[in-house]
Amino acid sequence: MAASPVRTPRRKTLALTVSTALLALTAPAVTATPAAATTTAYDSTYYRNAVGKTGTSLKSALHTIVSSQTKLSYSALWEALKVTDQDPANSANVVLLYSGKSRSKSLNGGDVGDWNREHVWAISHGDLTTSTGPGTDLHHIRPEDVTVNSIRGNKDFDEGGSAVGGTSTSYTDSDSFEPRDAVKGDVARMILYMAVRYEGDDAWADLEPNDKVGNGSNPYTGRLSVLKQWNEQDPPDAFEERRNQVIYDSYQKNRNPFIDHPEWVEAIW
Template sequence: MLGLRRRALHAVLLSLLATSLLLVGPRPDPAAAATPLAVAQAIATQNGSGATVRGYVVGQPTASSTVVRSGFPSDYALALADSPGTTATGSMIYVQIPSAFRSSYGLKTNPGLLGRQIDVTGTLAAYFSHPGLTGGTAFALVGGGGGTDPGTPTDPGVPAGYYDAAAGKTGAALATALHGIIDGNRTLTYAQVWDALEVTDQDPANSSNVIEFYSGRSVPKSSNGGSTGNWNREHTWPQSHGGFGTAAGPGTDLHHLRPEDVTVNSTRGNKDFDNGGSAVAQCPDCFTDADSFEPRDSVKGDVARGLMYMAVRYEGGDGFADLELNDSTNGTTPYLGKISVLLAWSAADPPTAAERARNDLVYTRYQGNRNPFVDHPEYADAIW
């Protein structure tokens, strides 16, 4: 019985292997991948050949001579041009977005892609009765933040030049440069934060759930609220350490707001972050005492980088306090501690792919600004 089943499985695997070998076909030309075509070249080469085309996302084609730049109706297509300001459809190539790439490159889901430079590999063939690129097999953002620190894996979502103003700087000059890069962001209302957290903190293994930040539990998105057992909106920089309440701005900034169990959120209260204390109920590997809270190891760096972002983003402008990290456990606005511990946590728990993906989501989908300490964790020691 077992032998028969194993033989049957073997046959299936062999036939799959044969099929995949047949599907491989001619090897791709590595030179084509290394040197992408400009959009003008791609428009002039509509011969059914395969190519990688590099261009700026300038909108979504909805008809042969119509490309919209807002109110994107779907994730099915985008238009590329050699200049981000192009509005003439004759200078654009229309790109079909296969289903596998729609959640990452469709404009309805990712309106922040407008103006970004991307590479698309596909077939040079008409789409919408217009010069096109169809059957895409690879989509990639161009750029990636300069080679200042080859030891740090750079997020491909970082647009080229994003951190140029910070290059070569340290200390207060670096903080000032970063502030200039990340300020002026879009803000959410406190009500919009519910929906945003369901996206940014979704459980990768269950799209109906979010992961509670400190406790690590996967809980239904639908069980948000203020009752025991619900999850709610945790300000990792406590409202009372910044006087911002739930105001649009620091009170709703997704770089430090996270879903957390109501009871655990209440236990954390407005305590500073530090090591030690006794175990926290419903929060494995979390500790607390009278004046501080310690989350589980795998989010220690995430906590630290979110707070470092807050200290640099909020410098006393926009009608809000100048948030600052210090080395105390203090209950006073606008300070939060302890910076020596947060630096150690950031070093011990460096950014993961999941943390970088969250940063990308906040950037592209909600706020239009990035957390520099996720993209460049080395900035932490360069400032503090």
């Protein structure tokens, strides 16, 4: 059996070689295309008190806006995920977040081969629990293969490690997890939504991103610099936009603002 491919984490690179450094001095600068709004349909209504703001003022305005929501029970997530994450090519299936596989909606549970409820903001990061609240917020909960979900565990997000069995395009090491390229931006926007929605002014912890890994039980998730890159590299697609709309229309009545306005990530952080 072939060994799993290994991706070297960028954070563990100690130095550039002299030749690479010289090349960098002469190479033309490459400017990344900044994130742009995917919709302005809600700017004059839902987001009217946030438009035009930046920094802490924008974060505060968005917190007030998205905190008005209908809350779901943990058991209600099963049926909700069958709708929010339905495979566009097969209405009998859901699409799994990290593996990208399409799996029957009926295979939800806790056995090998089933899919279960993955908390992108790990429950242990701030003791979210599965009581109604952040631990049942549909904006950061996605279907995933039971085994892959267990491998991710409560690790922070970063780049590098060995390929995760069952995905081939996700990687993990001792303290972090790297999702497949097609959902890197999704992960970033879910994490940053949680940081805006839960500010410690209710019964739950003040959730914040930081630039570390190995956050354990602290109410932080990293690595922020990498999440910002992912937001730029993987802009919202039709699946993510539809999911945001379904949650707004049919379940929580609130939106993930970073799907509608991914440029607000840079405006806040």
